[in-house]
Amino acid sequence: MIVKRILRNYVRGRVSRAFTLGVIGPLTNGGFAVGAMLAIAYLPTSYDIRRTWVSSLASARSNPTGYFYLGTTLMVVAVLLVPLPGYFSRRLRPLGLLNRAGWLSLSIGIAALFLLGIETTVFPNPGRTRFVHQLFTVITLTGITLGFLSFAILSGFRAWIRNAVLLPAGLACAVLSIPGIGAGLTHVARFAEAQGWSSIPASKDEAAFFLTFVFWEWASVIGLFVGGWLTAWAASRRGSRRVRRAAPHRTLTAASTAASEPPVKPAPVAAAPRRRSDSSAR
Secondary structure, eight states: OHHHHHHHHHHTTOOOHHHIIIIIHHHHHHHHHHHHHHHHHTOSSOOOTTTOOHHHHTOTTTOTTTHHHHHHHHHHHHHHHTTHHHHHHHHTGGGTHHHHHHHHHHHHHHHHHHHHHHHHHTSOOSSSOOHHHHHHHHHHHHHHHHHHHHHHHHHHHHHHHTTOOOHHHHHHHHHHHHHHHHHHHHHHHHHHHHTTOOOSGGGOTTSOGGGSHHHHHHHHHHHHHHHHHHHHHHHHOOOOOOOOOOOHHHHHHHHHHHHHSOOOOOOOOOOOOOOOOHHHHO
């Protein structure tokens, strides 16, 4: 029963702030880095970061031995990310429709990431890239990016309506914009390569690395992991609410008005009528 309760709380995102920032964040980022390095180590050819796509490391055709490591890493990362939709939604619950949209988008992206790892590892494809692989890749990048970005925007809005620092949410939004640019450019590059156009920057050795589409694919993946951790940092902050205080100019105006007015003299008290004594009455 205890294990069942722990798993239920984990899936629903009922985890602590320390666990999210201190365990989930480092394990996802570090785990992906280790999996990528293992896949690079087993690459049959020399690794060239200017020409080798991230997806090539998880391809059984390009990396027949090392694809297993990166594919397994994708499944492990997806399992580690499971609590985040519920955790973000619980931390930002009063903020309505965008909260639910972020929860749905992030949940779909995490599920697609797990299926992508299964498709890569359990059903390796030594031939041409399958349509289902491209579909899972698009859903993963789109869902996780939009989910993290939604919660980053909500964190910034919450920090704005409170007296909190906007820097964490601003950094998260800035970093999460990289996966959108990278994903778009990489799809353009793949389409250009499929059409046989050889003049794209990815095929030019003289082009600067930051102008190549391979760079933007790496930037999109790295930005997605770093942006997710920044979103968790922004959503986990405890901003103090604004305390309404009397305006200083109003206080000074009231004090000056009270000082300029002459003091009000108390009204004279009427003397009580004297009783006539018995001798005067006689």
